Amino acid sequence: MFEHARNVAYHLIDPIHFMAIAACYLPGTIASLLLNLQFRTILTPSALKDAWFARFWEVYGPLNRINATENVRPLITQAKGIVLDIGPGTGEWVSLFDKENITRIYGVEPNVDHHPRLKEKITEAGLQDKYVIVPLGIQDLGEKWVKRGTVDSVVTIQCLCSIPRPREMIEDLYGYIKEGGNWVLYEHVKVKEGRWVGSYQSLINIIWPHFLGGCSLTRDIENWLKVTGSWSKVDLFQPIAEPEYQVIPHLKGVLVK
Template identity: 50%
Template structure:
């Protein structure tokens, strides 16, 4: 009983401790910009948040890719084949898991230019330099880069749908790029809790601060619902990891949807 109470308490405290860690990077970013006289960025809230998150993610992103989610993602990676839209790859922490022998072309859709230097390094390290192309834009501009509707074999989203603007519409737009009769959406995302009452209230309270600290990321998005309703699917296999307790404040869902 004592161990379970301690476990619950840890899950309650973890989001607060995580925000405190991110906050420390915010302070470091502030003084770094001040010392280097980058006042244009320093006194623009949006630009400051952009740089703050990029600097934090450059350190934390690789750690996240080595965490509990790594084994879950590895089980999904064999489904990533053909022409791929890699949405929000960030600095490319997951790229080493891809099997280049199963890939024809990969478009990394990443609008944050602060990630590009490290992303290019990871592309090379993963042996994908010949087939991986960075798309420096959002989903709404994919057609400008020659990517046609119903031309993509696989859409890959790994913990990125939490921060995209107008998530529901973006998911519907991306659905249109999948090939009919077999196009796959492979994902591992954190989502809104399915629990009610105090757990949902606590998660919603944390989310009042979370997006401001983490580049617009929200932990209360109903991503699974939006994916299920994006269009007609011939197969849906989405699950919350069995090892995650019901009181997890940042629960995940992973799996594959087939058009």
């Protein structure tokens, strides 16, 4: 009984603790921008948030990779052919791609503060001849980089939480996948209906996006993906190890068009 109560308390406090850690990186970000005379970035809220999150994630991205690799590795190796890698950030997952099955990867990453580290990870993975960084958001992708209906795999690893207009972007990405292509994902999602922890998640989400680069905790990604188009196969599920009181539950799996 005591052990259960302690576990519940830990999961309730964990998001607050994580935001507090992120907040510690803001003063250093501002100091660095001042030293580099990047006053415009400091005075532009969206640019400052991007720089702040990039500084924070440079440290916590690798730690996140350690915790999530068990779930992500068997999924990302299913990416094949021409790949859209959405929101690769600092490239923590790049080394997990199966190079033998990849023709070209387009890494759609609008946050240029992530690009230097992302390039390093691409080189370390030996993918410099196959991986192209696209410095745009999904909404600006168009057909300049890759034509619709020609992508073999879309990969989203913990990024759908922060893209703007998520339902519209999911529909847009669906259009790039060719028949027989797949969508590989590992995302944190909205708590399922009827669970008391959902109300707590919604409360936390009022301030969470301001500390975590625009990330939202309450997106109904599973439903949005299922209704966005016709899938020949849908294999999505929550990791078994996550308890019902998980404030930030995950969804993983593969959809085939």
